[in-house]
Amino acid sequence: MHSQSTTTLPGMSSGGSATSAAIDRQALVRRHNVCQRTLDPRSPVSVGNGEFAFTADLTGLQSLPEAYPVGARDELPAGTLLGTQAQWGWHSTPPEQPYGLAGSTVLYDSPRGPVPYVDMVGNIVNERETDTSRAETWLRANPHRLDLGRIGFRLVEDGAERAVTRDDVGDAEQTLDLWTGVVSSSFTLAGHPVTVTTACHPDRDEIGLRVVSPALMHGLVVGMDFPYGSEAWHDAADWDSPDAHTTTLGEPTPSGLHTGSSSWTVERTLDGARYEVVVTGNNLMVEQTGQHHLRIAPGSAAQGQDQVDVMDLAIAFIPAATGDCIPRGDSALSRVAAKPGMDAGAGTAVGLSPGSAVADASAASWPRFWSSGGAIELEATDDPRAKELERRIVLSQYLTAINCSGSLPPQETGLVCNSWRGRFHLEMHWWHAAHFAHWNRPELLLPSLRWYTTVLEPSRATARAQGFDGVRWPKQVGPDGRESPSPIGTFLIWQQPHPIHLAELLYRASPSPEVLEEFAEIVFETAAFMASFAHPTARGFELGPPLIPAQESYGSIRGSVTNPTFELAYWQWALRIAAAWRERLGLEPIPAWREVADGMVQPRVIDGVYAAIDVEPFTIRTDHPSMLCALGVLPETDLIDKDIMRATLADVLADWDWGSTWGWDYPVMAMTAARLGDPEAAVNALLMDAGKNTVLPNGHNRQTDSLPLYLPGNGGLLAAAALMAAGWDNGPDRHAPGFPPGWTVAWEGLVAAP
Template identity: 75%
Template sequence: MDLTGLQSFPGAYPVGARDELPPGTLLGTQAQWGWHSVPSQQRHNLAGSTVMYDSPRGPVPYVDMVGDIVNDRETGTSEAENWLRANAHRLDLGRIGLRWLDHGTERPLDQADITDAEQTLDLWTGVVTSRFTLAGYPVKITTACHPYRDEVAFRIESPALRSGLVIGVDFPYGSEAWHDAADWTRPDAHSTVVGVPMSSADDQGTTAWPVFRALDNSRYRALITGQRLGVEQTGQHTIRVSGEDMDPGAPDVLDFAVFFTPSGDGDCIPRGSNRSTPAAPQPGLQATAGYGVVLSTAGIVIAASAQYWPQFWSSGGALELEATDDPRAKELERRIVLSQYLTAVNCAGSLPPQETGLVCNSWRGRFHLEMHWWHAAHFAHWNRVELLLPSLRWYSTVLDSARQTAKAQGLDGVRWPKQVGPDGRESPSTIGTFLIWQQPHPIYLAELVYRANPSREVLEEFAEIVFESAVFMASFAHPTSRGFELGPPLVPAQESYGSIRATVANPTFELAYWQWGLRTAAAWRERLGLEPVEEWSVVADGMVKPRVIDDVYAAIDVEPFTIRTDHPSMLCALGVLPQTDVIDPATMRATLTAVLADWDWGSTWGWDYPVMAMTAARLEDPEAAVDALLLDAGKNTFLANGHNRQTDSLPLYLPGNGGLLAAVALMAAGWDNGPEQHAPGFPSDWTVKWEGLAEAP
């Protein structure tokens, strides 16, 4: 929302484009299920982008790109590649903003009309209160989102409601742009129809107007509800909401809610994906006839939010730094609190989130599985494992396609994709399809769930995901006279080596992750009373050790060995991961020192700073851990609302928030076989109070 508590000034909150297009906007409305695909004149498939690469197993097909990505811009890509990368894309479900109605003519507000603006998000209730003066009229707007339904509610209090202040709801077409979820240039490509209004069964005068949306094969509804509302369609894709026959003696108040929902067959969920089970109706909701939904009012939505968030803050983990003298402690605590809120809102749904969550699109709204750990692992560390479970369960819905990818490459098990929508279809890429560090992520996340709830039910639910991941990992590693090696081809977590993907081998982090992941999967078989898989142990025990040059770990095992840009991912091998046989702590300590000395901070990303903090903590250098978390660098910026800003095109970056929470939890609660002391990752002169945090592996 903007400073009006709605979406009244979309142009004032831009999201920068990565090509020569107009900017997008931060003011969108998105849901887990809200996806769309632009029809293609020809049936595109990944076979058209397949390129054969030499590997130790012989020629292997990879979904590559004819074009390339240069300075974050796609160049020379084919029509088929562009379509496959852009579809399905996440959809902006509707824009809700204030407008003036003057003698029958509706116009947007002018920013100059707004003065004395003050806006507060109450984290305890999740309710936003916006106060301002609009063309001389005082205005107060209360905004809330229902915790269990895709429903947003507004209470507008102002005498301006009697002088032409109304609400406009606009509906766009889906956009294939990298940075935008809305295309306003194709009004004839979709339809918006207001249905027959219906009344609630509670005799309270609540009425709902269903708005039916059709975009090619995608369907959804927006249900506008309230009492004494005027709702009318004033344009092809525009709805006006106003107060109807406001009694001269009645308060100057307009309450309404908008409930977005997929509409059954042909809805916005691509075939083959899952949908989270809807929660049971909350107290006070009344059933309606005809559409199989329940009606609520603005008051009910606001009350539901105010009931949910105190429960959130009163459960899970907590950390307090108030008594610490270091002036940086207050800023770190601010980031911790706001990151908990932002990740709970954006990262706890039925799908792994896109890197900008439900705020705005990046990479067309498609999510990146190598980032899933950074979005979600912290939920387990903060004793909120129930917020991790929905997205972890998604992997079971794409097992078949992941198995087909592995089989096509002559491998066993499942190979998890990188950049996908709900159906799990890979995107053509010169980098993404060559990444492997997402492969052990489901093992790690499932292990965190088991540590939180060490039950047979957890083991049985996620066994297939864990075991099939491990089968691929053992199959992918190939034996040599040195031991088991990884690649080529591949691209490590540090993507600086994408141009030499055909020759890259043995990245430091991935070697350690392979050993840890296979041993963890073996432990799952033992817990279930199953026979061990000998191959897993043979591969794990025989992994080659990473290359060391000048007493520090190189990033990869071939020239140029280490490029000092992008992620310093070799640090993850003892930081994100616990101690493994292939990593020497003294060498990793020298590697951390070398990274801190001269890494190109401008090329880093927000989660790199938690990486350095976790590595420093495990190496028993808590001062360096805190320094890393609060390093003064552009990509380590946390705005007033907690967003980890990266660039104009990435005005928020949730992996930075999630990584911060994972690092802080490790620093406070410690890790397996770590120092037996309170808050071992914090300096001894910091006063750290915590409860409910889980020890890291």
């Protein structure tokens, strides 16, 4: 079914001989630690576990939020990259009246007659929403992901507390140790040296902090502030509605998590959302000094034996049993640790102060992550591009583990900050998560793929209302799976085959009857919709209208678009995979699936290259060159001619509007080039000097001021790198076939692509 390298044969040298030693993964990972000595407003570091993440500035906390801006898309203040977010942390602003999708539902002509689509009365012009009704604004913005709290240093001077500023911080040096997931920060503040250790517990939504500084005896404290939820496109926090929510600090009690310590519980209520924040430490003073503000300071020496120039504490975020917050799932790191042959999840070290215990748990768990699954090492390659590519590969593994491996499909900016109000885009799910299977970490794909079972019924209702079989998956949603009004999202179809593709990748990485049985309903219901959506004509089975392809440049003509090249190939391949699943399970075939797959119309070819769609203007040279996905993201199918695709790739590379592309377009070109036998073009694509192919010092793929990170770019890079190293079914019989012959590529533990 698929090939996989062994952990004892990591690769071949450029001369063609096998290397005998396994990759030194600790050395590989640590040479790409994130080290910063100056404040880079684009590049903060995060700690997390897949279900929860905390993003810190150069102080190791969130002391300087204005210095790390997320640009606004509307006439609103900038947001911040310094978020504290969890998969369960959602909020809805109470609507003025019950809002539903009926007011945005429009009938579109189709080959089957009028079909209802959730459209949008207003529109999106130059990425800004215009003329939308309050109902549509509310439906697009709710529920929204919530910033759970901001934790930063403060200075108390003459009894008054003030924020720390950039001018207060000097001589800074910060290192994110990728091998342990621990951030170490040192700097001077108010003339005193400060060292900070920041970590996230692998199994709990809890950060550990250890602060050592004589400044703690001279007014340095930690402040916590809590916002209301925000409907803004780019921001998870509303600081201007203090009376719309409550923050209540309880009395200290013995800690239930950290033996021998005391805990203070903060109860948070925001309309229907409730959660708790638990501060735990020894010799602390925790006070509520404002409506939504806490002050955490060291106690006096008389209160205990601890030094007052040290604060060692843990801060946990806990969802309420009811309300808008969904239950917390297992963390990414605990799932990795639970793999056969590996230790169980990391616990809390006995006898340590809370913050140090969290850091020790992180330091015990992350090496298990890095020692699991696949690895690619390019260090021995003379080509100067290799070092940068290896850096991007290592950092992308860390970032997708903490942001994309949770119990929900992630938003494009993960758990760092909000984009599209924190709602996730199901057409992006493949780009966030497919690589987990390619890198032989299928347990990190499982939770978000399982989420589809929770929205089967509303997705089935959508298909039924439109006259189709099976389930039609939504596009831009929150955890409830309710579609958002949009002139684009509901007309996209390329997210429909994704669950089949992801389930197949999961099965290849972990072939078992249990995988087939668990995801059979998702695969079969998806295929049922796809088969009924394709309509028969004298030419064959066709797609649309209405629809918008992955390349969204055709949104204004959605009522007439037909037969996008990528989607035609995706329909054929995914329906055949669904048929194979029935065969594996010993079930009778469904003839319609095979009939549709075998009868898909051929994509349009103009001047020897594939067009994007089958009607005028055929190809607009902006946005995603998505026709390339038909042989790259997908394996070879009956519909795609390799020579025509080779000409199409050359045509795209020669004259495309790179400023309008997105971060995952570069891995698309790399995968297409690799499958076409052009590894030099594959490497060039991954490292193309283009604005939206920027990878920052912290590893994030920056797009724009308002989209300062873009995890589909990181996930796409990992999918492409795995394909280039481990190869693909019926591919060239040589080591690392997607890399140039002169490169020394060591790899282990990867799963070959279909």
